[in-house]
Amino acid sequence: MWKPPQRIKYQALTDAWPSAAEAANSALFKSAQWGNLQLEQRTWIPAMVPWRSNEQGEVTQDVLDWYARFAQGRPGAIVIEATGIRDIPSGPLLRISHDRYIEGLKQLVETVRAASDGQTRLFIQLIDFLSIRRRPQPDVYFQRYLTITNEHRAWLANHTDFENDDDDAQARHLLAELTDPELEQVLSERELEALRFGYRERVTDTHNPAIAELPQVLPGLFADAAERAQKAGFDGIELHYAHAYTMASFLSAKNTRTDGYGGAREQRVRLPLEVFQAVRQRVGADYPVGCRFLSDEIFEGGSQLDDACYFGLRFAEAGMDFLSVSRGGKFDDAKQPKVGWAAYPYTGPSGYECMPSYISDEQGPFERNVEPVAAIRQGIRDAGLATPLVVAGGIYSFEQAERLLADDKADIIGFARQALADPDWFEKVRRGHGEEVMVCRYSNYCEGLDQKHKQVTCELWDREQLDDADVVLASDGKRRLTAPAWQPRERSIN
Numbered sequence: 001m002w003k004p005p006q007r008i009k010y011q012a013l014t015d016a017w018p019s020a021a022e023a024a025n026s027a028l029f030k031s032a033q034w035g036n037l038q039l040e041q042r043t044w045i046p047a048m049v050p051w052r053s054n055e056q057g058e059v060t061q062d063v064l065d066w067y068a069r070f071a072q073g074r075p076g077a078i079v080i081e082a083t084g085i086r087d088i089p090s091g092p093l094l095r096i097s098h099d100r101y102i103e104g105l106k107q108l109v110e111t112v113r114a115a116s117d118g119q120t121r122l123f124i125q126l127i128d129f130l131s132i133r134r135r136p137q138p139d140v141y142f143q144r145y146l147t148i149t150n151e152h153r154a155w156l157a158n159h160t161d162f163e164n165d166d167d168d169a170q171a172r173h174l175l176a177e178l179t180d181p182e183l184e185q186v187l188s189e190r191e192l193e194a195l196r197f198g199y200r201e202r203v204t205d206t207h208n209p210a211i212a213e214l215p216q217v218l219p220g221l222f223a224d225a226a227e228r229a230q231k232a233g234f235d236g237i238e239l240h241y242a243h244a245y246t247m248a249s250f251l252s253a254k255n256t257r258t259d260g261y262g263g264a265r266e267q268r269v270r271l272p273l274e275v276f277q278a279v280r281q282r283v284g285a286d287y288p289v290g291c292r293f294l295s296d297e298i299f300e301g302g303s304q305l306d307d308a309c310y311f312g313l314r315f316a317e318a319g320m321d322f323l324s325v326s327r328g329g330k331f332d333d334a335k336q337p338k339v340g341w342a343a344y345p346y347t348g349p350s351g352y353e354c355m356p357s358y359i360s361d362e363q364g365p366f367e368r369n370v371e372p373v374a375a376i377r378q379g380i381r382d383a384g385l386a387t388p389l390v391v392a393g394g395i396y397s398f399e400q401a402e403r404l405l406a407d408d409k410a411d412i413i414g415f416a417r418q419a420l421a422d423p424d425w426f427e428k429v430r431r432g433h434g435e436e437v438m439v440c441r442y443s444n445y446c447e448g449l450d451q452k453h454k455q456v457t458c459e460l461w462d463r464e465q466l467d468d469a470d471v472v473l474a475s476d477g478k479r480r481l482t483a484p485a486w487q488p489r490e491r492s493i494n
């Protein structure tokens with residue numbers, strides 16, 4: 001992952017844990033209600049893909065164990081990882097793309113209810129994504145993937161021995177022999193990208209009928225998935241409008257579609273609003289539906305905070321029940337992947353902003369998204385709307401969470417990696433055992449596993465008590481898949 005050049009190292013500091021009585025009096029651990037959304041406490045575990053499903057995208061025992069472990073900590077809400085709405089092979093990504101998934105998802109809901117004693121609300125993040133190929137071997141790219149065009153033929157005729165316009169085999173052979181500077185002359189920008197990074201579809205590829213008709217197709221696909229989530233018993237839906245995926249690409253300043261769904265931000269927000277309306281119509285007025293979107297795309301030419309303030313207000317006006325705000329996580333500045341690997345949208349500066357690590361700049365890795373979220377929230381409040389905002393990014397302590405609520409920066413506090421590092425954070429802090437919390441180091445070891453689509457674990461616990469009777473190991477045989485159980489420390493009375 002990219003790191004800021006300053007390379008300043010930070011450590012999370014936690015010397016101010018509350019007593020049980022202080023926690024009981026805190027804003028963080030009070031129940032709250034905003035319209036359809038009711039939480040037992042203002043804590044939230046944002047979506048995190050742990051790669052526990054199978055090639056069919058089903059809820060496996062590992063998926064159940066993973067979320068049961070989070071639920072034992074009894075956070076206010078858990079958002080199930082990005083879950084695919086299309087019935088297509090998607091590797092081990094969880095899916096909700098057909099009614100056959102409802103039964104497994106129902107089991108997931110029941111598991112979380114039981115493990116949290118009904119204290120945790122359960123949401124599911126619905127995702128659509130476009131196709132992306134792995135970076136090819138150059139010879140394979142020229143032999144198999146590149147479509148030979150008249151531009152290639154003309155360039156080859158002018159610069160090489162290429163003679164026969166009909167001889168694509170010769171053209172492929174000659175192209176494969178060219179140097180990098182020559183390739184930069186003959187290949188288009190997209191062809192070079194396909195060669196160097198792997199081919200990646202964009203929402204602006206409207207010459208492709210499947211991309212052109214996304215605005216007609218996606219509202220129905222999201223609505224079908226939302227209905228399944230409702231049937232499975234989830235407490236609500238989070239529409240994934242963030243990071244590198246289809247809906248975020250519609251919101252992006254890079255979306256130049258000319259069919260009324262791109263260009264000015266009024267048009268870029270149109271499909272996200274139409275998707276929401278289709279979902280709302282299907283699940284009814286009382287069912288919690290919100291979205292996750294970006295406070296900033298964090299690359300040159302991308303959407304920025306003023307766009308996010310505009311989008312946030314439109315979502316709130318449309319009647320979304322919550323807004324969860326992330327930042328960055330884009331393909332546009334991703335590092336070149338190794339041959340045989342796909343580009344990963346968390347490897348550039350925008351990836352750093354999404355999941356900041358302890359090696360940072362003067363600002364440090366903590367709370368980088370707080371002021372942007374506060375600005376989006378203020379715009380919504382100024383319009384007289386009470387829609388709650390979820391903030392996440394480098395939040396690990398009670399003191400931070402409580403301060404952010406007291407200062408009206410956000411309404412709900414998201415702990416992603418901190419919950420991964422210690423799923424019992426919420427119970428430990430609530431019961432006055434804060435000093436037993438395993439504090440996240442922001443090492444991004446977990447994110448490195450995610451990048452390789454390996455089962456995600458945390459370095460703070462995945463080698464602990466490996467010979468426990470009930471321990472389930474990752475497929476590499478070296479790591480436990482869930483955090484060890486918490487045994488509260490006895491306290492002496494005097």
Ligand SMILES: Cc1cc2nc3c(=O)[nH]c(=O)nc-3n(C[C@H](O)[C@H](O)[C@H](O)COP(=O)(O)O)c2cc1C
Nearest residue numbers: 046047048049081082354392393394415416417450
């Ligand atoms: C392993 C891993 C998987 C993630 N998967 C998702 C995801 O499926 N959807 C999403 O919106 N964000 C995802 N994220 C981003 C987190 O939800 C969160 O926004 C980010 O980690 C910053 O918050 P934190 O500092 O509290 O960890 C993922 C993060 C990690 C570490």
Ligand code: SF4
Nearest residue numbers: 440441443444446458
């Ligand atoms: S591996 Fe653990 S400690 Fe490191 S960033 Fe992930 S959750 Fe935090």
